[in-house]
Amino acid sequence: MNDKGARAIGSSLDDARLRLSNDGFxxxxxxxxxxxxxxxxxxxxxxxxxxxEALGSRSIGIGSAAxxxxxxxxxxxxxxxxxxxSEFGVEDQSLPWWPLVADTLxxxxxxxxxxxVYSDPGSPAQCWHIDSPHVTAEHRSPHALNIMVALHDIPxxxxxxxxxxxxxxxxxxxxxxxxxxxxxxxxxxxTFPEQLVAGSQDEVPERISYPLTAGTCLxxxxxxxxxxxxxxxxxxxxxxxxxxxxxxxxxxTHFESQRSIYRAGG
Ligand SMILES: O=C(O)CCC(=O)C(=O)O
Numbered sequence: 714m715n716d717k718g719a720r721a722i723g724s725s726l727d728d729a730r731l732r733l734s735n736d737g738f739x740x741x742x743x744x745x746x747x748x749x750x751x752x753x754x755x756x757x758x759x760x761x762x763x764x765x766e767a768l769g770s771r772s773i774g775i776g777s778a779a780x781x782x783x784x785x786x787x788x789x790x791x792x793x794x795x796x797x798x799s800e801f802g803v804e805d806q807s808l809p810w811w812p813l814v815a816d817t818l819x820x821x822x823x824x825x826x827x828x829x830v831y832s833d834p835g836s837p838a839q840c841w842h843i844d845s846p847h848v849t850a851e852h853r854s855p856h857a858l859n860i861m862v863a864l865h866d867i868p869x870x871x872x873x874x875x876x877x878x879x880x881x882x883x884x885x886x887x888x889x890x891x892x893x894x895x896x897x898x899x900x901x902x903x904t905f906p907e908q909l910v911a912g913s914q915d916e917v918p919e920r921i922s923y924p925l926t927a928g929t930c931l932x933x934x935x936x937x938x939x940x941x942x943x944x945x946x947x948x949x950x951x952x953x954x955x956x957x958x959x960x961x962x963x964x965x966t967h968f969e970s971q972r973s974i975y976r977a978g979g
Contacts, residue, residue, distance in 0.1 A: 737881035737937035745928035754864040757829035767974045777969040790836025795828040821960040831951040832944040839940040840900035850887040857935035857958040863925035864951040871950045872942035877918040880938035883909040
């Protein structure tokens with residue numbers, strides 16, 4: 714599968730760029746066509762089944778360091794299963810969001826991670842977090858972007874991703890000594906939108922989430938405060954993700970474990 718099932722950003726690139734810069738995220742409604750979404754979902758379900766079977770009854774803790782190369786439990790009942798671009802059968806430069814990625818991170822932007830995150834029915838909301846910390850004290854354009862693709866309709870009750878609008882401008886621990894990098898990146902109960910503006914005149918960033926139709930993409934700055942909401946529905950909620958970084962940006966807090974589910978003692 715290549716870009717055949719995708720719609721291009723085209724003339725809305727300027728608008729997407731502006732929203733990304735001001736709000737730290739942009740919602741691209743109906744960005745992927747049904748056949749493309751169905752393909753991503755098929756691959757994601759197959760891979761999830763394989764990984765779950767191989768994991769068997771072994772217990773797995775919460776967080777990147779407590780997981781395996783093939784699966785991380787991001788919060789109770791929320792599973793992150795990496796799937797490479799070739800396993801998905803896609804090429805990054807032909808994906809519909811590539812123009813926005815290249816515009817924001819440079820045409821030499823690198824694919825860093827991709828996969829599926831699914832949350833089980835009844836799983837709770839995550840703690841607020843960012844995906845990687847600011848790298849300079851002065852505000853710069855993003856060093857990394859995430860794209861999340863709704864693999865089916867996701868009503869609010871199913872727990873889409875929630876954002877703190879504009880918080881990418883407030884999560885800079887190199888500028889605000891009240892903030893601790895690890896507490897922002899690793900889900901920590903003291904991290905929430907109000908904390909970012911404590912002791913200042915700044916407004917609390919607005920919490921915002923949207924019901925998503927299948928194929929809608931959420932594109933967000935790695936430094937934006939966000940969290941997956943609780944899944945109060947009776948069904949699994951699945952989103953595919955594709956992450957990109959500026960050429961040369963190396964840090965990896967996403968997959969820290971070297972243990973494999975396919976190795977004895979893993
Ligand atoms: O499940 C989601 O909507 C977001 C997941 C997420 O942000 C994470 O696990 O780091």
